[in-house]
Amino acid sequence: MNYITRNVLEQVLARVGAVAEARGDFYLIGETSLVWEDHRSWTDEIEVCMILDQGAEDVLQGLKGVSEDLGVTVVNEFPGDVVPLPDDWRERCRSIVAGAALRLSHFDPYSVSLRFLARGDEEDYRLVLGYLEHGWVSLDEMDDVVAALLPRFSFETIAQDPAEFRRKYKGLQQMAKARGG
Amino acid sequence: MTALEPPEDAPRVELCDQMATLWRGGEKRDFTLEEMPEKLARWQLESKHSVYDAIERDEFIPFNAGHLPVVATWGQDSLTPNLANKGVGFTPRDEYIEHYVDLVESAVEEIEKVPSHETEVTRALRLEAAREFYRHPEHVDWRRLGLLEIFEGTTYRNLAGNPFASVLWTGNAPVYLSYQVDCLVEIIERGDPRYRFAWAMRRLFEYEPFHIVQTIFPYAYCFWIIGSRDKTPKRRYPGKRTDNTVNEGHGRIDSQSRSS
Numbered sequence: 200m201n202y203i204t205r206n207v208l209e210q211v212l213a214r215v216g217a218v219a220e221a222r223g224d225f226y227l228i229g230e231t232s233l234v235w236e237d238h239r240s241w242t243d244e245i246e247v248c249m250i251l252d253q254g255a256e257d258v259l260q261g262l263k264g265v266s267e268d269l270g271v272t273v274v275n276e277f278p279g280d281v282v283p284l285p286d287d288w289r290e291r292c293r294s295i296v297a298g299a300a301l302r303l304s305h306f307d308p309y310s311v312s313l314r315f316l317a318r319g320d321e322e323d324y325r326l327v328l329g330y331l332e333h334g335w336v337s338l339d340e341m342d343d344v345v346a347a348l349l350p351r352f353s354f355e356t357i358a359q360d361p362a363e364f365r366r367k368y369k370g371l372q373q374m375a376k377a378r379g380g
Numbered sequence: 381m382t383a384l385e386p387p388e389d390a391p392r393v394e395l396c397d398q399m400a401t402l403w404r405g406g407e408k409r410d411f412t413l414e415e416m417p418e419k420l421a422r423w424q425l426e427s428k429h430s431v432y433d434a435i436e437r438d439e440f441i442p443f444n445a446g447h448l449p450v451v452a453t454w455g456q457d458s459l460t461p462n463l464a465n466k467g468v469g470f471t472p473r474d475e476y477i478e479h480y481v482d483l484v485e486s487a488v489e490e491i492e493k494v495p496s497h498e499t500e501v502t503r504a505l506r507l508e509a510a511r512e513f514y515r516h517p518e519h520v521d522w523r524r525l526g527l528l529e530i531f532e533g534t535t536y537r538n539l540a541g542n543p544f545a546s547v548l549w550t551g552n553a554p555v556y557l558s559y560q561v562d563c564l565v566e567i568i569e570r571g572d573p574r575y576r577f578a579w580a581m582r583r584l585f586e587y588e589p590f591h592i593v594q595t596i597f598p599y600a601y602c603f604w605i606i607g608s609r610d611k612t613p614k615r616r617y618p619g620k621r622t623d624n625t626v627n628e629g630h631g632r633i634d635s636q637s638r639s640s
Contacts, residue, residue: 200418202517243418320419321422321423321426322422357617360615366554371554373553374554
């Protein structure tokens, strides 16, 4: 298992930032966000999402090179490819570096919560509990987001299976309340 | 020789790099050692930190699923295995073990200066020593588990004659993470640094309410992992699946399996 710390993450992002042609948005996702903010000491893979207007190929090459150099796994995924996202997900993203040609942000924590709860592994619940603990999401707002989105979850894909998602979300609510959340 | 000492022709386990060799009845058999699966290792780390946080807050700990798996052992002629919940921990990699034995034994030395029932007085020191180890997961030897023997009963007799064991962990709702790991078992004695580390870690928390106080640990076990299986329950969809997010069989759910 790799133990990716903030220091490793800084090296990876420095490589991305060095791609002069890159224009657009580069997002950190899940535990990678928590490590960047020192809310966790490590993660085992770097999870990102890129929505680039220009330089995507160069950034991908840079990521491939740095992941090989450092021996770390980089996962590039748009959460909306797995579950429906709230219409205002862009407004909910948390900016890290704004005003540059390549903007760096944390992807909307509500969207990320839904995406990982849909998978529902032990670390996925802990991720959302981490977001709750640090005030990135609230249960009340998440209830509203889930209520609005659940009708769009499709029975046609396992990742979205609304019956399973409902069970997992209820489990998260109970875990959070048991922790005094 | 006392009644509990193994006979001279007892099975013998030898370690060399990533291999373990079992010698039994003049026969030799090699096993490749494996690290604990990543998901299980992550769960273990989170469980340790959660339990230490609960101890710090002086909270009731009804059960410690990460620490108390079911351990199965069996004699060579047994029809059924012996099952028991055992306290299972981890030991540092060989290159770090001396450092951590010193760290934890020094903490034990300090806390033994205070009456044993005064757990509140020493809590911060005890927790810091334990947390320091698990703060560095890269220092943990994930190929092996450490257990302390107390009663020299069925588990001990089985392992002395047949040094294999399976360990089953099951976590809490809603995930019920569950793993079986299969192990080749080395019985280790007091002078071994792995015994010293396991015993010192036990003594850090000996007088917390979740432990039944013990003072006699004649042996320790090093369980070397030679296999593992993910037993975490999942909903069964049509087709073979190992992860609810994959889309084998085109990710479709047949109409009969739909529910809401």
